[in-house]
Amino acid sequence: QVQLVQSGAEVKKPGASVKVSCKASGYTFTGYYMHWVRQAPGQGLEWMGRINPNSGGTNYAQKFQGRVTMTRDTSISTAYMELSRLRSDDTAVYYCARENPYSPGFDYWGQGTLVTVSS
Amino acid sequence: QSALTQPASVSGSPGQSITISCTGTSSDVGSYNLVSWYQQHPGKAPKLMIYEGSKRPSGVSNRFSGSKSGNTASLTISGLQAEDEADYYCCSYAGSSTFYVFGTGTKVTVL
Numbered sequence: 188q189v190q191l192v193q194s195g196a197e198v199k200k201p202g203a204s205v206k207v208s209c210k211a212s213g214y215t216f217t218g219y220y221m222h223w224v225r226q227a228p229g230q231g232l233e234w235m236g237r238i239n240p241n242s243g244g245t246n247y248a249q250k251f252q253g254r255v256t257m258t259r260d261t262s263i264s265t266a267y268m269e270l271s272r273l274r275s276d277d278t279a280v281y282y283c284a285r286e287n288p289y290s291p292g293f294d295y296w297g298q299g300t301l302v303t304v305s306s
Numbered sequence: 307q308s309a310l311t312q313p314a315s316v317s318g319s320p321g322q323s324i325t326i327s328c329t330g331t332s333s334d335v336g337s338y339n340l341v342s343w344y345q346q347h348p349g350k351a352p353k354l355m356i357y358e359g360s361k362r363p364s365g366v367s368n369r370f371s372g373s374k375s376g377n378t379a380s381l382t383i384s385g386l387q388a389e390d391e392a393d394y395y396c397c398s399y400a401g402s403s404t405f406y407v408f409g410t411g412t413k414v415t416v417l
């Protein structure tokens with residue numbers, strides 16, 4: 188069965204960076220785009236970007252350009268999202284989500300990783 | 307790119323039908339048949355309910371249906387049940403510059 192398992196909660200100081208991992212299993216990792224979506228406390232979903240695990244190609248939301256880097260390690264079927272120059276308003280739950288090209292939508296999601304930015 | 311506009315809340319009694327709207331622009335909802343809908347219970351990850359505007363993934367109840375007219379997509383829940391109480395988000399592809407945009411979210415309450 189398809190599973191996306193994310194790394195644990197993080198607490199960071201303003202200005203620092205955070206790197207969240209998303210380990211995929213139960214399917215061919217390189218066959219499906221991986222997206223990152225975040226949700227601030229009590230707020231809605233926000234699309235951050237995506238990575239093509241096959242090529243490593245990325246697309247980022249304009250809001251995060253220059254601060255976000257998405258990478259992958261195909262040998263361990265894991266995607267990563269690194270966000271730099273953290274601010275307090277980056278406090279959120281960060282999700283990875285698989286895009287199904289055959290039924291376009293985010294069909295599997297990780298459990299979420301809470302990133303808290305506080306001095 | 308602004309978020310797609312959804313009503314903040316919608317409510318209904320058990321057994322009733324409700325509809326959630328998702329209004330975008332000609333650059334997103336109006337241009338692509340790539341609207342998806344997600345259900346999110348408190349503290350849980352979102353769940354895909356509808357893709358390509360009106361298609362249901364395997365395992366999703368046929369009480370959920372989607373449609374689109376112009377720049378507005380809609381999600382209808384028929385035969386409302388207590389377990390349908392959750393937040394619902396639409397999402398649309400918005401072209402090769404913006405890529406994806408989510409809706410503002412709608413809280414569904416079962417009275």
